Amino acid sequence: MTDTLLKIENLHACVEDKHILKGIDLTLDYGQVHAIMGPNGSGKSTLANVLAGRDGYEITEGRVWYRGHDLLAMPPEERAREGVFLAFQYPVEIPGVSNIYFLKAALNAIRKHRGESEVDAMDFILLVKEKMKRMQMDEQFLYRAINEGFSGGEKKRNEILQMLVLEPTLCLLDEIDSGLDIDALKIVAEGIEALRSPERGFLMVTHYQRLLDYVQPDVVHVFANGRIVKSGGPELARELETKGYGWIEHYLEAQAR
Amino acid sequence: MTLSAEALALYQDAVESLASNSPAWLAGLRRKALDRFATNGFPSPREEEWKYTNITAIERKGFAVATSMGEVDPAWIGSLLLPECWHLVLIDGHFARDLSHPALVGDVVFCDMEAAKLRHADLLAEGFGQAVDVDHGFIDFNTALFQGGALIRLNPGTRLEQPIQILHILTQAAAIPTRHLIQIGEEAEATVIESHAGVAAGLTAHVSEVLLGKNASLKHFIIQEDHQRAFHFGGLYVRQETGSRLAQTQFALGGFLARSEIHVTIGKDCETLLDGLHWANGRRHLDTHTRLVHAKPNGTSRENYKVIAEERGRSVFQGRIVVEPGAQKTDAAMNNRNLLLSDDAEVDSKPQLEIYADDVKCAHGVTIGQLDPDALFYLQTRGIDAESARQLLLYGFVNELIEAVDVEPLRGYLHRQLDRRFHAIPLEENP
Ligand SMILES: Nc1ncnc2c1ncn2[C@@H]1O[C@H](COP(=O)(O)OP(=O)(O)OP(=O)(O)O)[C@@H](O)[C@H]1O
Ligand SMILES: [Mg+2]
Numbered sequence: 001m002t003d004t005l006l007k008i009e010n011l012h013a014c015v016e017d018k019h020i021l022k023g024i025d026l027t028l029d030y031g032q033v034h035a036i037m038g039p040n041g042s043g044k045s046t047l048a049n050v051l052a053g054r055d056g057y058e059i060t061e062g063r064v065w066y067r068g069h070d071l072l073a074m075p076p077e078e079r080a081r082e083g084v085f086l087a088f089q090y091p092v093e094i095p096g097v098s099n100i101y102f103l104k105a106a107l108n109a110i111r112k113h114r115g116e117s118e119v120d121a122m123d124f125i126l127l128v129k130e131k132m133k134r135m136q137m138d139e140q141f142l143y144r145a146i147n148e149g150f151s152g153g154e155k156k157r158n159e160i161l162q163m164l165v166l167e168p169t170l171c172l173l174d175e176i177d178s179g180l181d182i183d184a185l186k187i188v189a190e191g192i193e194a195l196r197s198p199e200r201g202f203l204m205v206t207h208y209q210r211l212l213d214y215v216q217p218d219v220v221h222v223f224a225n226g227r228i229v230k231s232g233g234p235e236l237a238r239e240l241e242t243k244g245y246g247w248i249e250h251y252l253e254a255q256a257r
Numbered sequence: 258m259t260l261s262a263e264a265l266a267l268y269q270d271a272v273e274s275l276a277s278n279s280p281a282w283l284a285g286l287r288r289k290a291l292d293r294f295a296t297n298g299f300p301s302p303r304e305e306e307w308k309y310t311n312i313t314a315i316e317r318k319g320f321a322v323a324t325s326m327g328e329v330d331p332a333w334i335g336s337l338l339l340p341e342c343w344h345l346v347l348i349d350g351h352f353a354r355d356l357s358h359p360a361l362v363g364d365v366v367f368c369d370m371e372a373a374k375l376r377h378a379d380l381l382a383e384g385f386g387q388a389v390d391v392d393h394g395f396i397d398f399n400t401a402l403f404q405g406g407a408l409i410r411l412n413p414g415t416r417l418e419q420p421i422q423i424l425h426i427l428t429q430a431a432a433i434p435t436r437h438l439i440q441i442g443e444e445a446e447a448t449v450i451e452s453h454a455g456v457a458a459g460l461t462a463h464v465s466e467v468l469l470g471k472n473a474s475l476k477h478f479i480i481q482e483d484h485q486r487a488f489h490f491g492g493l494y495v496r497q498e499t500g501s502r503l504a505q506t507q508f509a510l511g512g513f514l515a516r517s518e519i520h521v522t523i524g525k526d527c528e529t530l531l532d533g534l535h536w537a538n539g540r541r542h543l544d545t546h547t548r549l550v551h552a553k554p555n556g557t558s559r560e561n562y563k564v565i566a567e568e569r570g571r572s573v574f575q576g577r578i579v580v581e582p583g584a585q586k587t588d589a590a591m592n593n594r595n596l597l598l599s600d601d602a603e604v605d606s607k608p609q610l611e612i613y614a615d616d617v618k619c620a621h622g623v624t625i626g627q628l629d630p631d632a633l634f635y636l637q638t639r640g641i642d643a644e645s646a647r648q649l650l651l652y653g654f655v656n657e658l659i660e661a662v663d664v665e666p667l668r669g670y671l672h673r674q675l676d677r678r679f680h681a682i683p684l685e686e687n688p
Binding site: 052053054055075076077079080081084085086088091092093094095096097102105106107109110113145162166 | 629630631632634635636637638639640641642643645646649650652653654655656657658660
C-alpha cells in the first residue's frame with residue numbers, strides 16, 4: 001500500500017473530436033471518499049467511464065496511476081479484476097442472463113485473477129443472500145435477467161449489491177443516488193458505508209447533498225466544462241446546494257477573460 | 258425445372274410401390290403429385306419465394322428415397338428422447354416400434370402412418386391435404402413419396418397432459434419424406450414436439466398438417482438438429498378454426514441447408530404465436546418462411562424470430578402477413594432480430610404485409626446488428642473478459658427464448674444443448 005490508490009494527472013479526453021475532459025488532476029488516497037459534483041454535461045460520467053475503460057474515448061494527454069500501475073493501459077476486465085468497480089449511472093439490461101449467474105461469473109473471474117479457487121456454490125449463495133438482505137432485495141432478483149424490467153431504484157440497488165459481493169478497492173459510483181426514493185437512498189448509502197475502509201477509496205458522482213449527508217466525503221470536487229474548478233471539504237457541497245452552480249459560471253467567465 | 262428421365266424413373270418406381278399399399282384416394286394423390294413434380298421439379302431460385310435459398314444442390318444430388326431403416330446407437334436416441342413425453346421414433350422415415358411408446362387409441366389417437374392407414378383410414382381420408390394451401394416441389398415430392406409419419410387426433414374436449422414427441426432420425430444419404438397429420442378437436446389441447454437429428458448428409462422432406470378445431474389449443478415445437486451436411490425441408494401447414502390458439506416455437510440449430518415453412522390460416526378470434534431461433538454458424542444456411550393469412554376478423558398474431566449469423570453462416574427470414582378483406586380488427590406484429598457477427602456471415606430479412614382490410618393493426622420490425630457494446634462493457638467492468646462477455650450475451654440472446662418454453666423436459670433439454678455450445682464458460686441452469 002505504498003502507492004497512492006488513484007492519481008489522475010492532467011487527463012484530457014475526446015469523444016469523436018469533441019474535447020470533453022480538459023485537464024483533470026485528482027489524487028484519491030486509500031480510505032478516502034471524494035465527491036464529484038457539477039452541472040449536467042460537465043464530464044463527470046466521462047471521467048468515470050474513462051477510468052473504467054470504456055471504448056470510444058481518445059486520451060489526448062495525461063496519465064492515470066492506480067496503485068502505481070498505468071490504469072489506462074489495462075483492458076476494462078483487468079481493471080475490474082485489479083479492484084476497480086464502476087456503478088453505472090444507467091445500468092445495462094441484459095436479457096437471458098440471470099443475475100446470479102452473472103454475479104458468480106464475475107466473482108470467479110476476479111478470484112481466478114487473484115490465484116484463488118472458484119467459489120463454492122453453497123458459500124456463494126449464502127454470501128449473496130446475506131448481501132441481498134442488506135440491500136433489502138427480494139431473492140427473486142437473483143433469478144431474473146440482469147436489470148431487465150428492474151425499476152430505476154432496483155437497478156441502483158443491484159449495482160451496490162454487485163459492489164458488496166465483489167468487494168472492489170476503488171469504487172466509482174456514478175449518480176448512485178439518482179432515481180432512489182428516501183428509503184432506498186438510505187439503504188444504498190448504508191451499503192456504501194459498509195464497504196468504507198482504510199483499504200479502499202470511493203469516487204462518487206452526485207448532484208445532491210442528501211447522499212453526502214449519509215456518506216460524508218473527505219473531499220468535494222466541483223466539475224465544470226471538463227475541469228475541476230474547485231475542491232474543498234464537505235462544506236463545499238452544502239455551499240453548492242444553497243448557491244447553485246451560478247457562481248461557477250462567474251468563475252468560468254472570469255477564467256475565460 | 259423439369260425432372261430428367263432418369264431422375265423421374267427413380268421416383269416413379271417408388272411412387273408405384275407406395276401407391277399399391279395406399280388407399281385409392283391416396284394413391285391417386287401420390288400419382289398426381291408426382292406428375293406435377295416431374296414437370297416442375299424442386300423450386301428454382303428464380304421464384305420470388307426461393308430467391309435467397311438456392312436448392313440446386315439438392316436437385317444435383319438426386320437423392321433416392323430411403324427404402325430401409327439404418328442402424329442407430331440406442332444410447333444416442335435415448336439422449337434425444339425427452340422424459341415425461343409420449344414418444345414416436347422414425348428412423349429414415351420408418352417407424353421404429355422398439356424405440357417408441359405404444360400407440361394411443363380412444364379420445365386420443367396417436368400412431369404411426371402405417372397403423373393409421375390400417376386402423377384409422379377414415380381419419381386420414383378426412384384430414385389429409387386439408388391444411389396445405391400452397392403448392393411447390395417439396396410438397397409434391399412429399400405427397401408422392403412420404404412413407405412414414407404420425408397421425409395425432411384428439412376428440413373434442415380432450416386434454417392431452419403428456420406432450421407428444423416425434424423424433425426423426427436420419428442415418429443415410431437419401432431422401433426421407435415424412436408426413437404428419439395432427440387434428441385437434443374442438444376445445445381440445447395438446448403439446449407436440451417434432452425433433453430432427455441425424456448422422457448423415459441426407460434430405461429431410463417433411464410436411465406436417467395441423468387442423469385446429471374451435472377453441473382448440475396446440476403448443477407445437479420444432480427442434481432441428483440435423484447433421485451439419487444435411488439438407489432439410491420442413492413445412493408446417495395449419496388451419497385454425499374460430500377461437501383456437503397456436504403457439505409454435507422452432508429452434509433451427511443444425512443442417513447444412515435448411516428451410517422451414519410455416520403457413521397458417523387464421524380464423525375468427527384466433528391467436529397465433531410464432532417464435533424461433535436461427536443459429537447460422539459454420540457454413541449453415543437457415544431459412545424460415547412464414548405466411549400468416551388472417552382470413553376472419555379479430556385474430557391476433559405475434560411473430561418473433563431471432564437470428565445469430567456468425568462465421569460463414571447465412572440466415573433468411575421471409576415473413577408474409579396477409580389480412581384478407583373482412584378480417585377487421587386483426588392485430589398482427591412481426592419482429593425479426595438479427596445478430597450479424599462476422600464479415601462473412603449474411604442475413605436477409607424480408608417482411609411482406611398485404612392488407613386488404615381497413616381496421617387492422619399490423620406492425621413489423623427488423624433489426625440487424627452486433628452485440629450491444631454497452632452490455633459488453635458492463636460485463637467487462639465486472640471482470641468478465643471480452644470473449645466470455647460476448648459468449649454470455651449470445652447465451653442470453655438464446656436463453657431468453659429457451660426460458661419461454663413452458664414444457665419443462667424440453668426446456669431442460671434445450672438448456673443442456675445450449676450449455677454444451679458454451680464450453681468457454683461453465684454455464685448452469687437456473688433453478
Ligand atoms: N459518445 C459521445 N459522443 C458525443 N458527445 C458525447 C459522448 N459522450 C459524452 N458526450 C458529451 O460529453 C459531455 C459530457 O458528458 P457526461 O456524460 O460526462 O456528463 P455528466 O457530467 O456526467 O452529465 P450528467 O450530470 O447529465 O450525467 C456532454 O456534453 C455529452 O453530450
Ligand atoms: Mg453523468
